[in-house]
Amino acid sequence: MKLLTKSLIPAAAAALLLTGALATAAPAAAADCPSGHFCAWEHTNFDGQRANWSGDDGWWESWIADEDSSWANHGISGPGIPDHVKVYSRAHQGGHMTICLAPGQEVGYSAAANDDGDSHTWAMSC
Amino acid sequence: MPRLPPLPLRALCAAAAVAALTSGCASTPGSVRPPDVPAAERAGDDLLKSAQHTLVTRCLQARGLTLDRKASVAEDRRLQAALFGSGPSELSLTLPTGHTVTAHTDGCLADARRTLYGDDERSWFTAEVTVNNLRAEAGARMNEDPDFQEALARRNRCTAAARAAAPERCAREEAELAEVRSRLEPELLAEVRALRDKELTAYRQLRNRALHRALDVVPARS
Numbered sequence: 001m002k003l004l005t006k007s008l009i010p011a012a013a014a015a016l017l018l019t020g021a022l023a024t025a026a027p028a029a030a031a032d033c034p035s036g037h038f039c040a041w042e043h044t045n046f047d048g049q050r051a052n053w054s055g056d057d058g059w060w061e062s063w064i065a066d067e068d069s070s071w072a073n074h075g076i077s078g079p080g081i082p083d084h085v086k087v088y089s090r091a092h093q094g095g096h097m098t099i100c101l102a103p104g105q106e107v108g109y110s111a112a113a114n115d116d117g118d119s120h121t122w123a124m125s126c
Numbered sequence: 127m128p129r130l131p132p133l134p135l136r137a138l139c140a141a142a143a144v145a146a147l148t149s150g151c152a153s154t155p156g157s158v159r160p161p162d163v164p165a166a167e168r169a170g171d172d173l174l175k176s177a178q179h180t181l182v183t184r185c186l187q188a189r190g191l192t193l194d195r196k197a198s199v200a201e202d203r204r205l206q207a208a209l210f211g212s213g214p215s216e217l218s219l220t221l222p223t224g225h226t227v228t229a230h231t232d233g234c235l236a237d238a239r240r241t242l243y244g245d246d247e248r249s250w251f252t253a254e255v256t257v258n259n260l261r262a263e264a265g266a267r268m269n270e271d272p273d274f275q276e277a278l279a280r281r282n283r284c285t286a287a288a289r290a291a292a293p294e295r296c297a298r299e300e301a302e303l304a305e306v307r308s309r310l311e312p313e314l315l316a317e318v319r320a321l322r323d324k325e326l327t328a329y330r331q332l333r334n335r336a337l338h339r340a341l342d343v344v345p346a347r348s
Contacts (some may be wrong), residue, residue: 096265
């Protein structure tokens with residue numbers, strides 16, 4: 001179950017979002033993503049099949065590449081430990097960064113990044 | 127392919143790094159000098175992460191949990207709830223890129239952040255999420271740029287025609303796309319940074335406050 005595709009997002013909606021932070025309905029439950037891992041789900045609100053990684057992946061498997069609809073960073077922080085996750089629109093950390101998540105942050109859906117991720121890397125910061 | 131060690135090893139690395147960070151910089155034996163906030167960003171990051179790690183470890187210990195051992199699936203779910211929080215997320219911010227980033231306020235991680243960044247967790251969350259995604263916001267703007275769209279379409283047409291068998295045929299299109307991207311990126315980033323100046327200022331102020339608090343959390347350097 002996908003929420004929206006990029007092509008369905010009108011410019012007016014994007015412009016509205018640019019006006020600032022908007023409160024939206026949060027997912028009903030926390031994401032089930034193993035401690036120390038970054039997770040991506042094929043459906044919104046952490047539903048459907050889940051991919052999880054404790055390290056980098058420059059080329060997501062085909063079932064999740066461009067099929068990702070929600071994400072969670074359950075990385076563990078520590079000095080010298082890369083605990084932020086950057087998601088990219090193309091393989092091998094190419095294209096543009098679609099989102100960067102600090103530990104504990106989750107994205108139940110995204111109008112823009114839905115079905116857009118191809119790779120990710122852990123980083124010290126965004 | 128995973129490049130980082132698995133969680134238990136990473137936790138051990140973190141513990142070792144905390145020890146290294148907090149036991150260095152010895153001055154005269156027996157004397158304790160007031161510690162300074164690190165000037166370098168990376169050193170500041172390490173100080174904040176050390177303090178957060180210390181606070182999280184203490185909080186988990188109080189709940190009979192630890193980061194350092196391999197847990198079963200059921201144990202890890204308990205750890206996840208204690209560390210990251212559970213139930214509906216209390217913090218939520220929709221970014222101009224369309225992402226709605228959420229976080230919880232009831233776990234040990236949120237507790238640690240309250241100690242470091244203050245009780246107004248909504249302000250810190252808004253500043254952090256916004257600043258962390260300035261590059262992503264600039265990327266979203268790039269997608270709307272006609273020059274970029276044109277270069278991307280040319281490259282995509284070429285790769286579709288050449289297929290994977292001869293990707294080198296599209297080297298010129300790839301180079302043109304890279305050139306447009308590297309030309310647009312700095313100006314779009316500057317544009318976005320100017321637009322988010324309020325959040326950037328709040329981020330710097332809250333981070334600076336957190337650095338001072340972190341010095342009280344990690345063991346004193348002596």
